[in-house]
Amino acid sequence: MKKLFKVALIAGCMILLMGNFAKAQTKIGHIAFDQVVGLLPELATVKTQLAAYQKTWSDQLGTLNTEYQNKLNDYQSKQATMTDAVKSLKQAELTDLGKRFQEQQSNAQQQVDAKTNELSKPLIDKVRAAVTAVAKEKGYAYVLNSTQTDLLVSPDADDLMPAVKAKLGLK
Template identity: 60%
Template sequence: MKKLFKVALVVVCMVSMGNFAKAQSKIGYINTNELIPVMPEYKTVTAQVDAYRKTFVDVLQGLGNELQTKSADYQAKQATMTDAQRTAKQAELNDINKRATDYQNNAQQQVAQKGEELMKPLLDKAKTAITQVAKEKGYTYVIDTSSTTLIVAPTTDDLLPAVKAKLGIAATATPAAGK
C-alpha cells in the first residue's frame, strides 16, 4: 500500500512538473524598425509616398514664390503707397502666408495618412511572418523592441533573422540609405 502511494505520488509530481514546464512562456523579440526597411516592398512604398509628397511641395513652392514676388514688390513700392494701399497690400501678403501655412499643414496630414495607408499591407505581412515564426519556434510572446524599452529582462531570442528568412530577405540586407 505504501509503495502504491509512493508510486501515485511520484506520478502526480511528474504530471505537475510537466504541466509547470508547459506553463513556462517562451519570449522572443524583434526590432520591426530593422525588418520593415529591408523588405522588398518598402522601396516601392517610400517611392510612392515621396511622389505624393512632391505634388504638395510643388504647390507650396508656387505659393512661396508668389509671396516672395509680392513681398519684394511691396518693399520696393512701400514708400510711395498711401496708408490704404499699404494696409491692403499687407493684408494680401498675410492672406498668401496664411494660405501657404494652411496648405502645408493639410499636406502634412494627407502625406502621413497616405503613408499609413500604403504601409499597412507591408506591416500586416511582417506581422503575419512574425506570428508564423513565433508559432513554428514555440514562442508565447514576442516583444517589438523598436517600441518598447526594457531596462531589465531575461535573455530571449532575436527573431529578426528567422523572420527575414521567412520573407525571403537576405540575412545581411540593410535598410536603404537615407530612409
C-alpha cells in the same frame, strides 16, 4: 483511511501545482521589426511613390511661396508711395497669403503622413503575419520589438530575425 485520503489529496494538489508552474514558463522572443520591413524589396516601390507624392505637395507649396515673395517684394518696393488705405489692404493680403501658406504646409504634412501610412500598411502587415507565423510555429508566447522596447531588465529571449527572414524569403 482519513490519513491516506489527506496524503492523496495533498499529493494531487502538488502535482497540479507543479503542472501549472511548468505551464507558466513561456517562451519570449525578440525581433528588430523595422529592420525586417527595411529589407523588403517592395519598400523601394513605396519610397518611389512617396517621393512622387511629396513632390506634388512641394511644387504646390513652392508656387504659393513664390507668389507670397513676389507680393512681399512688390509691397516693399512701393510702400513709400502707397496711401495708408492701400498699405493696409496690401498688408492684409500678405497676412492672408501667409496664413494660406501655413495651412497648406500643415495640410501637406498631414496628407504625406496619411499616404505614408497607407503605403506602408501592407508591408507592416506582411512582416507582422510572418512574425506571428514563426512565433506560433516555434511556440513563442511573446515577441518583443527590440527596436522600440525600453526594458531595462528582461528575461532571456530568442532572436527571431533569421526565422522571419527565411519565412519572408529574405537574405
